[in-house]
Amino acid sequence: MKAKSIKCNQLLIVAWMFLFALQQALSNISSLFSYIDEAPLLIFCGISFFKILRRGRVSINKENRGYYIAIALFVATGLLGNVIYHYQTWNLVFIDLLTNLKFFGAIAFFSLYIRQSTLKSKYLVDIAKLLTILLTLLFMVDRFLNIFPAEYRYGIKSTVLFYGHPTYFAGICAFLIAVMTIYHVNKYRVYILMDLVMMVFTLRSKAIVSAIVYILLYIIVKKLHGKLKVWQIVIVGIIGVACAWSQIYFYFINLRGQSARSVMLLTSFLVMRDYFPIGTGFATYASHSAAVNYSPVYSKYGFELMYELRNSTEGTFFDDQFWPIIFGQTGVIGTICYIYILVFLFKRIQKLYKTNADAYMGGLFVFIYLLISSIAEPAFNNSVAIPLAMAIVIAMKKANECA
Numbered sequence: 001m002k003a004k005s006i007k008c009n010q011l012l013i014v015a016w017m018f019l020f021a022l023q024q025a026l027s028n029i030s031s032l033f034s035y036i037d038e039a040p041l042l043i044f045c046g047i048s049f050f051k052i053l054r055r056g057r058v059s060i061n062k063e064n065r066g067y068y069i070a071i072a073l074f075v076a077t078g079l080l081g082n083v084i085y086h087y088q089t090w091n092l093v094f095i096d097l098l099t100n101l102k103f104f105g106a107i108a109f110f111s112l113y114i115r116q117s118t119l120k121s122k123y124l125v126d127i128a129k130l131l132t133i134l135l136t137l138l139f140m141v142d143r144f145l146n147i148f149p150a151e152y153r154y155g156i157k158s159t160v161l162f163y164g165h166p167t168y169f170a171g172i173c174a175f176l177i178a179v180m181t182i183y184h185v186n187k188y189r190v191y192i193l194m195d196l197v198m199m200v201f202t203l204r205s206k207a208i209v210s211a212i213v214y215i216l217l218y219i220i221v222k223k224l225h226g227k228l229k230v231w232q233i234v235i236v237g238i239i240g241v242a243c244a245w246s247q248i249y250f251y252f253i254n255l256r257g258q259s260a261r262s263v264m265l266l267t268s269f270l271v272m273r274d275y276f277p278i279g280t281g282f283a284t285y286a287s288h289s290a291a292v293n294y295s296p297v298y299s300k301y302g303f304e305l306m307y308e309l310r311n312s313t314e315g316t317f318f319d320d321q322f323w324p325i326i327f328g329q330t331g332v333i334g335t336i337c338y339i340y341i342l343v344f345l346f347k348r349i350q351k352l353y354k355t356n357a358d359a360y361m362g363g364l365f366v367f368i369y370l371l372i373s374s375i376a377e378p379a380f381n382n383s384v385a386i387p388l389a390m391a392i393v394i395a396m397k398k399a400n401e402c403a
Helices: 002-021 023-029 031-055 062-085 090-115 121-145 166-184 189-200 205-223 230-243 245-254 260-274 288-292 296-300 323-354 357-373 385-402
Strands: none
Touching (some): 002 031, 002 090, 002 121, 002 166, 023 031, 031 385, 090 385, 121 166, 166 189, 166 205, 166 357, 189 205, 260 323, 323 357, 323 385
């Protein structure tokens, strides 16, 4: 009976991997698949609710207490802004709240689920290899036959495949890279290289920088046999800025105060100041929900006067970044809480090096990828964040097994 339960858990984890990796394609078949990324958070909430009813209390590991308190305070701060200012309807507030929590909900769900299962690396790596081969074949065919729609950058075709946007494709490549890195980076380096090449061919600055970061991590962790230090983080940051300088210059310097991205970012600091210290509440600034029902905050700051940010654009340019969401909607308190949460995760990942260097490298790569992506997209809130959260938990599980 126990063996059958373990096998069932293995199959469910494999199913999660397939569903996350192919979600964009499956969403074209049925819109129901577009909600796959919300499932882990909702399931975790359901499990936690029933545990509270059964036990009458919540049991939280002392080591993780600050992490969960910071999440609770982040949520309370955003909701307090909604209660005070009433800028949005509560159904949109609830949707935006779930969106902001689904990455952490996924980590909690997979920590609960994967920690209690017997993970066999063979299953996970075989799926990662299979998906890599499948995507590489499609990538090669598409380069010559142009079977998928795509845009051109620098005169070169940007690879999208069936993912709808290069961001999603790059994120899935990062996920596959992380899984194979966790279980043995040198053993699966050919497959990892295939995914890195596909990431680069999305021609997105964040994907190219992330590929470079991965190579630097490989040198530091596998060749120099060390973990990432502060001075190395600074160097990686400088290299990242240098690689993405053309985009940074265009959006935030050359078009300062004129491009949608720069306006959203610069105004978020004004919102933080004007609504100190709690922000305007969920679904009110820079998020998709704030665009669905055009937020009154936008009118207050004159966004309707700008073509890219007027009411008729239906959110095309509104949810193109991440940090303005945190700055504007949850203010100084929420921003401090969010940064604390990320620092907590970073410290947990740093500890993995002592027990397993490959797990450390895979987990750290995912974390850095998300941070880089968050500069130009809502990285922690989009659908790709969920498999990446899964990869972080797999890294922690693998490291614990080696302890």
